[in-house]
Amino acid sequence: xxxxxxxxxxSGAPGQRVTISCTGSSSNIGAGNDVHWYQHLPxxxxxxxxxxxxxxxSGVPDRFSGSKSATSASLAIAGLQADDEADYxxxxxxxxxxxxxxxxxTKLTVL
Amino acid sequence: xVQLQExxxxxxxxxxxxxxxxxxxxxxxxxxxxxxxxxxQPAGKGLEWIGRMYTSGxxxxxxxxxxxxxxxxxxxxxxxxxxxxxxxxxxxxxYYCAREICSRGSCYFGRYFDLWGRGTLVTVSx
Numbered sequence: 001x002x003x004x005x006x007x008x009x010x011s012g013a014p015g016q017r018v019t020i021s022c023t024g025s026s027s028n029i030g031a032g033n034d035v036h037w038y039q040h041l042p043x044x045x046x047x048x049x050x051x052x053x054x055x056x057x058s059g060v061p062d063r064f065s066g067s068k069s070a071t072s073a074s075l076a077i078a079g080l081q082a083d084d085e086a087d088y089x090x091x092x093x094x095x096x097x098x099x100x101x102x103x104x105x106t107k108l109t110v111l
Numbered sequence: 112x113v114q115l116q117e118x119x120x121x122x123x124x125x126x127x128x129x130x131x132x133x134x135x136x137x138x139x140x141x142x143x144x145x146x147x148x149x150x151x152q153p154a155g156k157g158l159e160w161i162g163r164m165y166t167s168g169x170x171x172x173x174x175x176x177x178x179x180x181x182x183x184x185x186x187x188x189x190x191x192x193x194x195x196x197x198x199x200x201x202x203x204x205x206y207y208c209a210r211e212i213c214s215r216g217s218c219y220f221g222r223y224f225d226l227w228g229r230g231t232l233v234t235v236s237x
Binding site: 002033036043044046051093099101102103 | 148
């Protein structure tokens with residue numbers, strides 16, 4: 001069981017907007033640690049989509065956005081495209097573990 | 112451009128030691144800005160942080176694996192390694208090495224992985 005909780009799956013039609021939630025606790029997200037998001041396709045390295053809660057690395061489209069509040073965070077994907085179909089993971093730091101903690105991952109299906 | 116590449120045996124017998132190396136090309140582990148980590152993903156499951164090392168040699172490990180894990184740096188400062196003892200089938204996974212950086216320029220806000228290797232599959236089986 002992952003320290004951060006994500007829904008196992010979400011889906012949406014092309015062009016729609018979907019959100020993926022990530023819920024933590026007072027020892028990680030609630031302790032003021034930032035949340036980061038990755039897109040992961042099988043057989044490849046995870047791709048950083050959002051760092052520092054809402055910052056996009058160069059090359060990541062502005063269709064991807066992040067937000068954080070209290071002990072949770074969200075990733076929003078607007079204008080869904082077929083190649084957005086992937087697994088998405090949230091990441092934060094846990095002060096009790098002194099280490100990184102991931103969400104269990106959310107599989108995005110583009111209908 | 113800095114790149115990371117994992118290498119090591121793809122098959123390990125139960126009870127033996129899993130050993131992997133991450134080669135850092137185009138850069139050096141000696142840069143004080145970064146930490147160097149190992150992460151794994153068992154088939155059909157999520158990502159799990161294994162542990163990290165800093166250039167000083169300091170290490171932090173996931174408590175669930177701490178008793179079996181060692182992460183160390185090569186004297187060349189261009190490779191770091193993972194050793195996991197007493198492996199079982201539950202240790203079968205894709206193993207990634209990654210570079211870790213402080214969020215928003217300060218570890219006060221936590222850390223994230225800004226660069227990953229492509230991963231290597233390690234199967235534990237007799």
